[in-house]
Amino acid sequence: MSNEVASSEEEPNIGHLLDGEHHLNTNISCYLSAFDSRLNGKLTTTNYRFYFKSEPLTVDVPLGFILKIDKLYATNYGNSAELIGFTVICKNGRYYQFTRYEDETNFEHVHDQLAKYTFYLSSNLDCFAFFHNPRLSDQTGWFVYNPEKEYTRMGIGDRWRLTDVNQNFELCDTYPRKLCVPSFVTDDELKLVAQFRSKNRLPVLSWTSADKNYVPILRSSQPLCGMSGKRSIYDEDYLKKIAQMISTPKGYICDARPFINALANCTNGGGYENEKYYDSFKIEFLRIENIHTMRDCLGVASFNLDSKWLEHLKLILDGCVKICDRINTGHTVLVHCSDGWDRTPQLTSLSMILMDEYYRTLRGFQVLIEKEWLSFGHKFST
Secondary structure (H helix, E strand, O other): OOOOOEEOOOOOOOOOOOOOOOEEEEEEEEEEEEOOEEEEEEEEEEOOEEEEEEOOOEEEEEHHHEEEEEEEEEEOOOOOEEEEEEEEEEOOOOEEEEEEOOOOOOHHHHHHHHHHHHOOOOOOOOOHHHOOOOOOOOOOHHHOOOHHHHHHHHOOOOOEEEEOOOOOOOOOOOOOOOEEEEOOOOHHHHHHHHOOEHHHOOOEEEEOOHHHOOOOEEEEOOEOOOOOOOOOHHHHHHHHHHHOOOOOOOEEEEEOOOHHHHHHHHHHOOOOOOOOOOOOEEEEEOOOOOHHHHHHHOOOOOOOHHHOHHHHHHHHHHHHHHHHHHHHOOOOEEEEOOOOOOHHHHHHHHHHHHHOHHHHOHHHHHHHHHHHHHOOOOOOOO
């Protein structure tokens, strides 16, 4: 297919393009299926978005929101398949079905260009972000999140400290350079604790606040118990001392996984904490499925009951309510799943939004995403 822009004689219906954005196809006449009707309108695509304009509706969706694009075919009597449109399924569950006019001969080109720039890696293209050069001040982007400033804002005081033990990512290559840990523990002891956690993602501080009497939320990955039920006195003692830092010594470990999944992870060397040895904590399994199961929900064309999407959301919100309740009643909370970079930040960040009004501001929300998701190694691209 040619890379030239296909267009009608009309002006493109996107009034303002971003820096680095250019048209792929402009004002392609087509239908958008909506409920039981079809809307007649114009479709324009760029290397950043697709834009559909009709009399009652405007749709403006960045290509980064797209999960997959399926072609629609009509089978003729001669058993030859003819492309009549395509369906765009987005990562938030919305989907858009476009079908061409009978006299529209360029629709396959529209599909191919849209797929090419949406799935840019398969086409050996760079992401749009590399072409977009907005003029921003130093107060945005890379410098929004400052660990020292943020943990000071929380009021960590003398009981917690920031360590540079992971400055070169030698302790854990998926953790940030600076970690907030209890003041009583040395860097050498942290290394021993990390050895008992999957991918060395040891328990570290995510959040605390004077408003909650400095009761902490910690995050980590699963312990490496295995089938033989291995133990680590360093990990056990570390968590026990953290629980004793506050007036209510009994803490909670909120394991995001279903119990059967945590048990199955023992066969791969993982597992879960045994209350017999972690006697300062009570274990709660939140029954949240892994990222792969959640992603499978997006394969369902609409979020009906079969997708179980609402059930997954309910379990996440239930987990956040439990975490907030434990913190409000003075109990230390450790949150983890298997590796601690998918379900864990969902739970920690939503709980922090509920309990800390700063994260409900625009800048605070930026800090939260940078801190809990980016710096702690969430794999956005997988």
